[in-house]
Amino acid sequence: MERIANRASEATAVAVLREGYWDRTELIRLPDGSLRVRKASQSARTGPWSLVALRREIRYLQSLSGQVAGYFPKLLAAWDEGGRAGYEMSYIDDSRDVGAIAQSGQIDQSQADLFQDALGRVIFDLVHTPARPDQALSAHVKETMFGVLAELESQERLSPLIAAGAILVNGQRLSGTRLAAQRICERAGMLSSLDDGPCVRLHGDCFLENILLPARATDQDWPQRLTLLDPVSVAGVDRGHPMFDLVKYESYATGELLALRSGKVQVEGFDRPTENCYLYRLRTDEPTIQPFVRIDWGGRFRAAYVRKYGPVNLRAYHLLEGYFALVMALCTRGLQREARLLRATIALNAAVE
Ligand SMILES: Nc1ncnc2c1ncn2[C@@H]1O[C@H](COP(=O)(O)OP(=O)(O)O)[C@@H](O)[C@H]1O
Ligand SMILES: [Mg+2]
Secondary structure: OOOOEOOOOOOEEEEEEEEOOOEEEEEEEOOOOOEEEEEEEOOOOOOOOHHHHHHHHHHHHHHOOHHHHHHOOOEEEEEEEOOEEEEEEEOOOOEEEHHHHHHHOOOOHHHHHHHHHHHHHHHHHHHOOEOOOOOOHHHHHHHHHHHHHHHHOOOOOOHHHHHOOEEEEOOEEEEOHHHHHHHHHHOOOOHHHHOOOOOEEOOOOOOHHHEEEEOOOOOOOHHHOOEEOOOOOOOOOOEEOOHHHHHHHHHHHOOHHHHHHOOOEEEEOOOOHHHOEEEEEEOOOOOOOHHHHHOOOOHHHHHHHHHHHOOOOHHHHHHHHHHHHHHHHHHOOHHHHHHHHHHHHHHHHHHHO
16 A cells, blocks of 8 residues: 555645535645645534544555556545544646536536446445445444434424324324334344445445536537545444445435425424424425436436446335434424434435335
């Protein structure tokens, strides 16, 4: 393994690329004029998974070798001292993340298909190689679901939904969040289905904003010239069932994740806790969400998944959707938190329907 610097370089910040949940990602310039990207933990912002996830991200990038390494930026420095961690990587110049490209609407279906075919090859054939689990995915999902629920239940506006026996969501009779999670645990084989099938190295945070393409379409093949960024999930998962990457990818490809993050979602019921009656609707007619309705960003990627791993186990799929929504409910506030908790409740119910 190549040696890399074990401290941050002397550099000036050129731009903040992203204020993440726990980290900041910046474009920096070194004294010799070269550019790099630095991602570092923020001392003021700590969360349940902050350092764990960043450490695993460094471990992940350090461990890459062979053909797959060529699809990620090159790791140039990494440090972890005194409760602060960070790393520097090569800057992919003149690129744009595919989330921004998708939102701009400046891509047609055939280009989106080419992109998905290339992504399918990189993720399912190169990234997904056999891995030894740190912890069974089922154990992580169970622990996280109930941990998040315990944390959120202390909030007055959220506890009625979590603790309810029966609720109505969009006119459908469902169980409250905790009861749905308990039913999942009680159903034989349900949680353990996450450990069936191969345990692979995942991307972990596989969605369009963590993939770069050249900023300009120079030739027919440009949708295939992708770079992957930002591996490892918010809660530190980087290995497990291959479906983990599919569920994450599709949550954004459908426009839902963007709608949730930008408040383009209608949520009702938290103001009337005694009624146990909720509404959850994505505002898919909003101009920012429309590009995801007009272009199918997911079909070809899913087809590649099915070719490699066989049909999608729908119950396990919904369980992972619920898990992701709960993790993100803990990381967010206000309307977004309520929307994510409601989304988790719908998904966990669907898993045991
Ligand atoms: N090496 C890089 N070269 C060019 N742009 C980058 C690079 N790394 C990150 N970016 C840009 O910064 C954004 C945030 O970086 P990312 O690692 O995904 O942070 P976060 O964990 O906060 O999502 C990316 O979506 C991308 O647009
Ligand atoms: Mg990212």
